[in-house]
Amino acid sequence: MAVSVVPAAAVGWLRLRPERDPHRVVWDGLTSLLMSLTGGPLRRGLWIAGLLVLGLLLTLRLLPRADYLPEGNRNLVFAFILPPPGANVEFIERVMGRTVIERLAPHLRGEREPVVRHYFFVAVPRGVFMGVRARDPEQAGALVPLVNEVVGGFPDTLAFARRASLFGGFGEGRTIDMELQGRDIGRVMAAAQSAFGLIRQTLPGATVRPLPGLELAEPELRLHPRERRLAEAGWDRKVAASVVRALGDGLYVGDWFDGEQTRDIILRTRPWKSPGELEALPLATPSAGVLPLSELMRMERTAGPAELRRVDRRRTVTLQVSPPQAVSLEEALEKLKREVAPRIADLLPADGGIRYGGTADKLKQALSSMSGSFLLAVAILYLLMSALFRSFRDSLLVILTLPLATVGGVIGLQLLNRYTFQPMDLLTMIGFIILLGLVVNNAILLVHQTRAAERDGLPRREAVRQAVRVRLRPIFMSTLTSIFGMLPLMLMPGAGSELYRGLATVIVGGMTTSLLFTLLLLPSLLRLGEGRRA
The missing domain is CATH 1.20.1640.10 (Multidrug efflux transporter AcrB transmembrane domain)
Incomplete structure (x- = not known):
């Protein structure tokens, strides 16, 4: 337009006029x-x-501290409730579900502000996931304290609510995954419990979501190999680990192409209903014939987390931290590294460690890419002007x-x-x-x-x-x-x-x-x- 339409239009429309600039003195x-x-x-x-x-x-x-993506003004608030250990779905629906519905009822009927347009409530054995929308999108910000009040107050539970990010789900825009790792899950869990309280003190108003949880309350079976019997049977620890996988969810042994898509081949034993039945399962060994599992491994009944979480093959407990609105992601990360990490390092096992992931890891990559783009833009600009100016x-x-x-x-x-x-x-x-x-x-x-x-x-x-x-x-x-x-x-x-x-x-x-x-x-x-x- 500037080099084609404007000159052509100027030839026909512009007329020579005497210069009259009233601001010439200025x-x-x-x-x-x-x-x-x-x-x-x-x-x-x-x-x-x-x-x-x-x-x-x-x-x-x-220069302000860097952040990742803005959360926007989305009319949706997510909430999570982590119930006490042992709570089943029926208990969650009967006790928590009804209470939440009663607390939201005045807002659904329009008797109290903010007025709720609709909500959903999903109960699973490991917790509750719910979402709420306001009738007036301008009141979406007032939903956060409302939902925190609605989901709070249940005994022995951990509840928190946060506005949904415009670029993803709960906390996708501004989250820091503080990953505590180590072989001894008991010590890792203890460090996570201590870190949970320290984070809330260091970052008042922050939302901290533990994954998979902060309690070792789920039944867990641990199989310890009997080294001598394994050797006599012609097995080693690697084979024993593969056998245990086959006794559980299944062992991946390859894939098969059916002409349209590739399917995984999983080796799995018949289902067992009790630990005693698992111990009695017969196993065919190369050197000792058929032996029950109890001959080759010792079973320990203990408690563990709700799920086995591994990052880079290491047992991990993740604390997903969403900083308060007035704290940037980079500033929150620096506070975690400076004030929280040193105080829990001694609680971790000798092989333990702390990693940072989630959006914080993406921010590091984005800053590196943005810095390179900025320098490249300056270089291109300089070379382009050098060619034009000669x-x-x-x-x-x-x-x-x-x-x-x-x-x-x-x-x-x-x-x-x-x-x-x-x-x-x-x-x-x-x-x-x-x-x-x-x-x-x-x-x-x-x-x-x-x-x-x-x-x-x-x-x-x-x-x-x-x-x-x-x-x-x-x-x-x-x-x-x-x-x-x-x-x-x-x-x-x-x-x-x-x-x-x-x-x-x-x-x-x-x-x-x-x-x-x-x-x-x-x-x-x-x-x-x-x-x-x-």
Whole structure:
């Protein structure tokens, strides 16, 4: 459009008119002021060093902690209830289900606010999963305290509610998986219980979901091999482990293609109903004939977690932490590593360890990718301008104005955070990349106009003065257009558009500081060596 339709339309529609600029005095005054402020080598050196160094230092000092994806304003709240050990589905439905329905009834009938549109309640042996929607989407935020009140108060239970993420289910947008690992599941579970309380103290308001739970209350059978009998029967521990798998859920032995799809082949024994029946199962061994299981392995009856959870083949208890709304993911992760992990490290077994996964792991990968994308964008921008200017030096002058824009975006986020929490999530980071393409326009105008004036024979000082005077008005027009176009998105975001509030804030702050300080930095850079050239 800019290089095809606009020139064609200008030929037919634009008419030559005498220039009547009512603000000419303003532009002349600003030009004289800028030339006076950048006059003299010392002043120019101070402006260049001060603006560049101060911009970099402020950016590093004020840069907010990173976050992953915004949660959005979704009209859905999820809740989990972890019942006491031994509770069955009938007990959960009869005791918890009826109580939850009675507590929600006034909100369903519209007698109390917020009014609930509908809900679902799913009971399984290991807990309860439910979801609630508000009749008015604007009241979705008020559902969280309501649902916490509805699911709370049951004896010996752990209940929590959280707003559903726009990019996934419960806690998908902002979660940290703190994975405690070790062979001794008893010590790992004890460390998890201690960590659960420490996390809630360190991050007040955080939601902590233990997976699979914090109790060793489910019946568990452990089979310990009798080393001597195994050797006499011609088996080793590896074979014994495979036999145990076949006695349980089944042993994978291969696959079979039926002409349309591949199917797994699972080797499984006939089902057994009691531990005694399992001990009596006959096993055919290569050297000792048929022996009952009790001859080869010793059975221990104990208690264990609700499920066997392994990460990288290691027994694991995961604490899924969702930070409170006003704490970024990176800040929460640093607090867990600094204040929680050292205090539970001694509770883990000797072979134990702590890992961090979930969204926190994705954030680390995203930050690495975003940093590479930012540097690549700067490099491409520099090479592209070098080709257009046919000068690496002039392109470098334009690139040096970028720190002034980034510090403006950072300051904008800090000012916004004084009134409402705005994390520096991935969408906000994209705003800095967009900012690169916007702020260089002003610098390009000044550099191009200066070099054109010099080619026409003007000395450096007059060339810079002419560039500032001629390009001052277009710079203000283009910059103010971008700023005021983004202001509604920053100040009055609607449903759904709040996702881009951080992006708009970065662009408004970056364009504002670029407008104010590029007019000081670039003339100072362009006038370097002015005396020697004269």
